[in-house]
Amino acid sequence: LISLRQEALYYRSVWGESPLNTLFVGGGTPSLIPPKELAAFIVLLRETLPFVREPEISMEANPHSLTHEGAEQLSMAGVNRVSLGVQAFQDRLLEAIGRAHRSEQIGESVAALRQAGIENINLDLMFGLPGQSQRDWVETLELASALKPTHVSCYGLILEDETPLTRWVSEGLVDVPKDDEQAEMFETACRILKGDGYNHYEISNFCKPGWQCKHNLLYWHNKPFIGLGSGATGYIKGLRYKNAPDVQGYIESWGRGAPLYEGFNEVSLDQEMDETMMVGMRLLKGIDERAFRSRYQVGFSDLYREAIEDLLARGLVEYTEGRLRVTYQGLFLENQVSGAFLR
Incomplete structure (x- = not known):
């Protein structure tokens, strides 16, 4: 504690x-x-x-x-x-x-x-x-x-x-x-x-x-969060970290007043946008283009045009009322839908 x-x-x-x-x-x-x-x-x-x-x-x-x-x-x-x-x-x-x-x-x-x-x-x-x-x-x-x-x-x-x-x-x-x-x-x-x-x-x-x-x-909205404890992951101010899983090492490190990371990396803007699309498409209501544009100053239709056109043609997603969302068929191929937004 x-x-x-x-x-x-x-x-x-x-x-x-x-x-x-x-x-x-x-x-x-x-x-x-x-x-x-x-x-x-x-x-x-x-x-x-x-x-x-x-x-x-x-x-x-x-x-x-x-x-x-x-x-x-x-x-x-x-x-x-x-x-x-x-x-x-x-x-x-x-x-x-x-x-x-x-x-x-x-x-x-x-x-x-x-x-x-x-x-x-x-x-x-x-x-x-x-x-x-x-x-x-x-x-x-x-x-x-x-x-x-x-x-x-x-x-x-x-x-x-x-x-x-x-x-x-x-x-x-x-x-x-x-x-x-x-x-x-x-x-x-x-x-x-x-x-x-x-x-x-x-x-x-x-x-x-x-x-x-x-x-x-x-x-699922790819928002920041604090992760605490050995093996925990966190995402704060564009930095993603994973604490080392070694409990004793974790305790000793905080005894010195410093974190002990297994991994630590800066998330680029392009990577954040890709991840926002990937996790957001797990939600059945999908992703609102206006909200995406407000957050990143660019619409996802411009960034992922080819990927979206391919998914639409295959019947895995639909674009209605300004939202891109997975279809019933796409539910069974979620990995293909999410993977399409990894640039």
Whole structure:
């Protein structure tokens, strides 16, 4: 906590007095930290950095790590949004991906949060898991929706290089749904969640009206943010940094009053515009040309004319009422849409 406070004070001087609207406590499973300590950390940050009076304060948690008492302590510290790493409602799938919780604990966690006064609840779900069928996925979506969360995130499994799961899949020891099956699962999520009253506002995210994740919108609008802690990333005044992941090195470095970076680079104007287009096209409402021109003094239609014409011709985007946005077909080829704006 001492090192984190030193880092917060350091970036307070860099950031200035521009108000902060959100705080996101994540990067793993912060709910494993004793709630009293976590609550003290949140209070410390609110006292150190220039937050607005009622910021959105989100925290990641796993269902097995939340208690009624812990939820109440976090609520008293100002936490008003919790993202639960549910992933699936089938115990055999949770066991297969190494999750510690079981399905009955999901509803218990949601109830504990609501009893503590935390109504803004996101459920993180995953499709394309080893051994997951369409029936499993439909059941997961229906059980998730029955809990009436304000927000649902649906992410496809990504096989990372040099991981045991990737090796097992390549060796035929584990079966995962094929690409076309995953596309069908994504389509199923869109149909069921929209049918249950959720707005599909970002490729992987759905919310009840008015319950978008304000913090993630900062990323999708490519806005600056402060990152604190070992391994954290930040983006301030055109500079992007990544803290070294070594916890002991992080503590020792702040003991000397200086950051310890793994990477640090200046983002050029061209790079910032490319990234604004790439992340902004993940939002289903797309990017407003007037807002882009006001921010950069040039329209995206001029900068990316060839790329946009190609995407329009392929039916992956549409330009209506001054906004460029992804089409339904483009949702399934998001990497191609975003990649088109990388110059």
